[in-house]
Amino acid sequence: MSANAVAGITSDRADAPVRLKVEHLAKSYDTKAGSVPVIADLTFEVRAGEVACIVGPSGIGKTTLLKCLAGLQPASSGSASIDGHVIDGPPRDMALVFQEYTRSLMPWLTVVKNVEMPLKHLRLPAAERAERIRSALHAVGLAGAEQKYPWQLSGGMQQRVAIARAIAYRPDVLVMDEPFASVDAQTRFELEDLCLAIRAEFGMTIVVVTHDIDEAVYLSDRVIVLGEKPAKVTRIIDVTFPEPRDQIVTRAEPAFATLRSEIMELIRKAH
Amino acid sequence: MTVSTATRVTRTASKRRTATRRAPRWMLVALEIVVPIVLLALWWVVSAGSTNTFFPPLQNILQTLVQELGTPTFLMDIGSSLLNLVISFALASVLGVVLGTLLGLVRWISWLVEPTIHFFRAIPPVALVPIFVALLGFGTETRILSITLAALFPTLIATLDGVRAIDPTMNMVTRVYGLTRGQRIFGVTLPAASPRIFSGMQVSLQTAFIVMIASEMLGSSTGLGAATLQAQQSFMIANMWAGIIVLGIIGYVASALFALMRGRVLRWYIRSQQIGKEA
Numbered sequence: 001m002s003a004n005a006v007a008g009i010t011s012d013r014a015d016a017p018v019r020l021k022v023e024h025l026a027k028s029y030d031t032k033a034g035s036v037p038v039i040a041d042l043t044f045e046v047r048a049g050e051v052a053c054i055v056g057p058s059g060i061g062k063t064t065l066l067k068c069l070a071g072l073q074p075a076s077s078g079s080a081s082i083d084g085h086v087i088d089g090p091p092r093d094m095a096l097v098f099q100e101y102t103r104s105l106m107p108w109l110t111v112v113k114n115v116e117m118p119l120k121h122l123r124l125p126a127a128e129r130a131e132r133i134r135s136a137l138h139a140v141g142l143a144g145a146e147q148k149y150p151w152q153l154s155g156g157m158q159q160r161v162a163i164a165r166a167i168a169y170r171p172d173v174l175v176m177d178e179p180f181a182s183v184d185a186q187t188r189f190e191l192e193d194l195c196l197a198i199r200a201e202f203g204m205t206i207v208v209v210t211h212d213i214d215e216a217v218y219l220s221d222r223v224i225v226l227g228e229k230p231a232k233v234t235r236i237i238d239v240t241f242p243e244p245r246d247q248i249v250t251r252a253e254p255a256f257a258t259l260r261s262e263i264m265e266l267i268r269k270a271h
Numbered sequence: 272m273t274v275s276t277a278t279r280v281t282r283t284a285s286k287r288r289t290a291t292r293r294a295p296r297w298m299l300v301a302l303e304i305v306v307p308i309v310l311l312a313l314w315w316v317v318s319a320g321s322t323n324t325f326f327p328p329l330q331n332i333l334q335t336l337v338q339e340l341g342t343p344t345f346l347m348d349i350g351s352s353l354l355n356l357v358i359s360f361a362l363a364s365v366l367g368v369v370l371g372t373l374l375g376l377v378r379w380i381s382w383l384v385e386p387t388i389h390f391f392r393a394i395p396p397v398a399l400v401p402i403f404v405a406l407l408g409f410g411t412e413t414r415i416l417s418i419t420l421a422a423l424f425p426t427l428i429a430t431l432d433g434v435r436a437i438d439p440t441m442n443m444v445t446r447v448y449g450l451t452r453g454q455r456i457f458g459v460t461l462p463a464a465s466p467r468i469f470s471g472m473q474v475s476l477q478t479a480f481i482v483m484i485a486s487e488m489l490g491s492s493t494g495l496g497a498a499t500l501q502a503q504q505s506f507m508i509a510n511m512w513a514g515i516i517v518l519g520i521i522g523y524v525a526s527a528l529f530a531l532m533r534g535r536v537l538r539w540y541i542r543s544q545q546i547g548k549e550a
Binding site (some may be wrong): 070072090092094095096098100103104106107108117118120121152169189244 | 438440441442443446447448449450451456458459462463465539540542543546547
């Protein structure tokens with residue numbers, strides 16, 4: 001247990017194997033003015049079935065980190081690996097949910113076709129494909145909206161479609177880039193709980209990049225706080241609240257406020 | 272109680288808004304039919320008894336048109352023009368989309384040929400016809416070639432722009448989910464570019480139509496353009512007008528058919544734009 005752990009019911013996730021491992025990852029961009037470092041040195045790990053949130057001041061390079069994790073761009077040095085396999089391209093066992101659902105969903109496809117899109121090249125038996133789509137849409141509460149188009153749905157519903165698409169892909173690791181930043185507060189609470197429900201149902205490891213500290217504390221088993229420029233890990237905080245978490249009860253825990261101010265302090269110092 | 276009042280207020284407000292915003296659909300359709308009829312009637316009345324050689328009475332023109340429609344040569348002219356138009360437009364569309372996609376996706380090819388394309392695009396399409404006639408003669412192939420080449424550029428450029436304008440997020444999605452190259456092009460890139468492609472095709476259709484007539488007028492003896500010009504040169508003015516009317520009808524029907532096809536293929540786009548406006 002880390003020094004920052006909060007007393008509570010410890011889940012068996014603490015003993016789970018490490019799924020995502022980031023070791024001395026650094027990234028700099030080559031510009032005309034020379035090499036500009038964005039990430040200096042990041043090391044952290046996320047165990048199977050954990051939810052980890054990455055927080056930090058804006059412009060710290062969270063999106064850059066995310067692109068490295070997703071294999072969309074190579075790291076300058078160091079590595080990220082899933083189950084020991086170094087990520088050198090988009091890994092098959094990872095899915096990504098983007099902040100801008102309007103731009104990540106295909107407006108010419110219905111909800112069900114959007115969810116089906118990444119499954120097409122997997123050559124699944126038709127029955128399994130249909131079952132994956134059905135269960136994914138059911139899990140996000142979109143059963144009945146299959147034949148609608150994304151633009152006929154509210155923002156929160158569209159993000160649910162994007163999440164369903166990720167679930168149906170059955171990744172081991174689900175990475176989310178500020179997934180709930182563009183929806184209203186009420187919907188954000190619902191989607192946070194959806195995120196935890198998905199982890200419980202499908203056993204995925206979830207990494208969320210967010211700038212919402214409350215969200216990070218509420219969702220996480222582990223909060224990874226980034227700071228300085230170029231980015232470093234300033235602290236890794238284990239979070240243990242009684243499960244299942246509850247928007248009212250968990251947020252009312254005294255430890256919630258403590259963690260929240262601790263992280264805020266770290267981020268303010270990093271500025 | 273308060274809730275029901277509130278909904279009622281919103282409903283009437285939104286109804287009033289749509290009422291002031293646009294006239295009912297049946298009225299627009301009626302206007303589209305009635306206005307040309309009124310114009311024709313006006314033409315009929317004003318031109319009746321006209322002795323001006325170049326503006327014969329509409330009655331004479333229509334009589335000539337009916338007569339002409341009974342002669343095989345005139346029908347052959349119409350058939351030849353339509354065939355040229357359809358074949359060339361189809362060729363231009365397919366080639367435009369294929370080449371545009373290729374140029375949009377493969378950087379080094381676009382570096383090589385894009386300046387040339389922009390040069391040829393800048394030349395008014397009709398100006399190219401004499402070159403083709405000089406190079407290739409007056410055959411059907413010449414005409415199809417010149418119409419196709421002229422009509423190619425609008426679709427090509429629009430496809431190129433559309434393919435390049437694809438959202439980076441969309442591209443990341445396709446990479447993260449490991450879509451195959453074919454899936455990326457046919458499942459994402461082309462559908463995303465399709466609104467622009469259709470705008471380009473619309474211009475291509477207009478260009479094809481203009482160049483079709485122009486190519487027939489230059490040294491050809493078949494086709495509506497040739498027939499119309501011949502009529503004018505031999506002072507058969509009523510025949511000339513009959514030709515012009517048929518050309519007008521073909522042009523109108525062609526763009527109406529195109530609009531119908533666009534409406535079908537881009538249904539998702541048109542409706543999503545409407546929703547965006549209402550919101």
